[in-house]
Amino acid sequence: MLSNVRTLWMVFLKIFKKKVTIQYPEKKAYLPPRWRGRIILSRDPDHNERCVACYLCAAACPVDCISLQATEDENGRRYPEFFRINFSRCIFCGLCEDACPTYAIQLTPDFEMGEYNRQNLVYEKEDLLIDGMGKYHGYSFYQQAGVAVGVKPKGGGEKEDPPVDVRTLLP
Amino acid sequence: MNEILVQILIIVGVLLGTVTIAAGLIYVERKMLAVWQQRSGPNRVGPFGIFQVLADMVKIFFKEDWIPPFVDKKVFIIAPTIIMLSILMSFSIVPFAPGIVIADLNIGLLFFLAMSSLGAYTIVLAGWASNNKYSLLGGMRGAAQMISYEVFMGLSLMGVVIQVGSFNMTDIVNAQKGLWFVVPQFVGFVIFLIAGVAETHRLPFDLPEAESELIAGFHSEYSGMKFGMFFVGEYLGITLVSCMITILFFGGWLGPSFLPPIVWFLIKMFAFILFFVLLRAALARPRYDQLMSFGWKLLLPLALLNVLITGAVVLSNA
Numbered sequence: 001m002l003s004n005v006r007t008l009w010m011v012f013l014k015i016f017k018k019k020v021t022i023q024y025p026e027k028k029a030y031l032p033p034r035w036r037g038r039i040i041l042s043r044d045p046d047h048n049e050r051c052v053a054c055y056l057c058a059a060a061c062p063v064d065c066i067s068l069q070a071t072e073d074e075n076g077r078r079y080p081e082f083f084r085i086n087f088s089r090c091i092f093c094g095l096c097e098d099a100c101p102t103y104a105i106q107l108t109p110d111f112e113m114g115e116y117n118r119q120n121l122v123y124e125k126e127d128l129l130i131d132g133m134g135k136y137h138g139y140s141f142y143q144q145a146g147v148a149v150g151v152k153p154k155g156g157g158e159k160e161d162p163p164v165d166v167r168t169l170l171p
Numbered sequence: 172m173n174e175i176l177v178q179i180l181i182i183v184g185v186l187l188g189t190v191t192i193a194a195g196l197i198y199v200e201r202k203m204l205a206v207w208q209q210r211s212g213p214n215r216v217g218p219f220g221i222f223q224v225l226a227d228m229v230k231i232f233f234k235e236d237w238i239p240p241f242v243d244k245k246v247f248i249i250a251p252t253i254i255m256l257s258i259l260m261s262f263s264i265v266p267f268a269p270g271i272v273i274a275d276l277n278i279g280l281l282f283f284l285a286m287s288s289l290g291a292y293t294i295v296l297a298g299w300a301s302n303n304k305y306s307l308l309g310g311m312r313g314a315a316q317m318i319s320y321e322v323f324m325g326l327s328l329m330g331v332v333i334q335v336g337s338f339n340m341t342d343i344v345n346a347q348k349g350l351w352f353v354v355p356q357f358v359g360f361v362i363f364l365i366a367g368v369a370e371t372h373r374l375p376f377d378l379p380e381a382e383s384e385l386i387a388g389f390h391s392e393y394s395g396m397k398f399g400m401f402f403v404g405e406y407l408g409i410t411l412v413s414c415m416i417t418i419l420f421f422g423g424w425l426g427p428s429f430l431p432p433i434v435w436f437l438i439k440m441f442a443f444i445l446f447f448v449l450l451r452a453a454l455a456r457p458r459y460d461q462l463m464s465f466g467w468k469l470l471l472p473l474a475l476l477n478v479l480i481t482g483a484v485v486l487s488n489a
Contacts, residue, residue, distance in 0.1 A: 004453075004454055007453045007454060008449060008450070008453045008454070010453075011207050011449060011452050011453035012207070012449055012453075014206070014207050014208070014209055015206055015207065017209050018209070019209050019210060019211050020209045020210070021209075021210050021211045023211070023214075
């Protein structure tokens with residue numbers, strides 16, 4: 001009985017406390033940079049697509065909401081012919097971001113994706129690609145990779161020595 | 172002729188006033204609950220959300236008023252009106268200020284007790300007519316709760332009646348000119364407060380409609396304006412019990428003369444209405460057997476003891 005009275009008093013004192021509500025459409029709550037929201041495709045420092053169409057994201061996706069088709073340009077560089085994410089299926093788990101070997105697919109702190117038409121939730125590559133590098137600056141997969149696909153000559157990458165000419169005996 | 176006109180004006184005024192207050196309580200309750208839970212509550216419709224009442228009313232008027240095919244139709248329709256009627260009838264004996272009372276009955280308090288007992292019918296009939304297990308359980312609980320709390324609700328008021336020597340509400344208020352009855356009748360006040368909460372089946376004694384266990388209990392089959400009647404009836408009940416507490420224990424319209432009597436009455440009444448909301452914000456619902464044993468094993472003996480001691484003191488002073 002006494003504890004009930006105490007509860008009443010303590011709840012009454014809440015009148016003088018600050019409200020915790022954030023008036024959402026006018027004021028936005030702070031979302032941490034690693035918040036898992038709308039998925040984007042980033043570009044590398046040379047403004048080329050980072051995605052190499054390895055299908056790892058599509059394989060990792062537990063709800064199969066990612067679909068893409070790989071193709072190559074004239075230099076042999078792989079890129080997705082189309083890249084489609086169905087956000088009406090996406091559960092924003094971030095496994096695609098984990099799986100991506102090139103930092104191409106990233107989740108952003110944005111959740112305001114409401115649509116009146118369900119079909120509009122299917123994002124094509126044009127909708128997904130952004131101009132910047134997202135969360136990982138300065139990373140370019142083909143600068144690290146061994147193959148030369150027009151980004152750099154063979155052996156010209158970062159932390160990479162020129163190839164050894166095996167046809168000469170000179171040390 | 173003139174007297175009849177004044178009487179009609181008072182009746183219309185009380186009717187409109189109480190129903191308006193009951194409707195306004197929708198907003199007050201939501202807002203105060205929010206304040207006590209550190210939220211902001213309704214704040215979109217109009218300044219500070221005060222037009223939320225209108226929005227709610229419009230919404231509930233335009234809701235489909237569906238009568239399920241399996242219910243006992245006549246009783247189903249009549250049940251929600253009983254609570255409104257019985258509580259509005261009770262308001263006829265409430266003196267809001269000297270002279271502003273519809274019927275100054277010499278058995279006013281008994282009339283109030285009788286009318287509030289009739290409110291039990293609305294729960295029982297609604298629960299029975301809904302033809303639904305949960306509703307029936309809610310109705311049954313409601314009946315048991317109201318009957319058992321009725322007993323010492325009446326008994327807790329007997330202390331006041333013994334001190335005044337009258338069932339007339341105006342006499343009761345006038346007898347408190349020296350000292351409000353909350354001081355000599357503190358036990359009676361506490362018991363009446365608890366019984367009043369149980370009588371209006373408000374939280375924490377909302378077992379007939381316990382949302383988490385009975386899915387709204389006796390009114391789970393109701394929709395539209397019939398549900399609205401239960402709702403307004405509940406708020407009218409809160410207003411009525413607050414009025415009664417004010418009159419019986421806090422000196423009704425009495426107060427320093429810089430404010431008119433009716434304002435004093437309304438201030439005290441609203442303080443108790445807010446207390447009802449605070450109860451809802453703070454306390455958890457007891458188990459059903461706890462409710463019953465609390466009533467019969469603690470409050471009933473206390474009420475009887477209170478009557479006994481008050482009677483003895485009054486007799487020895489006489």
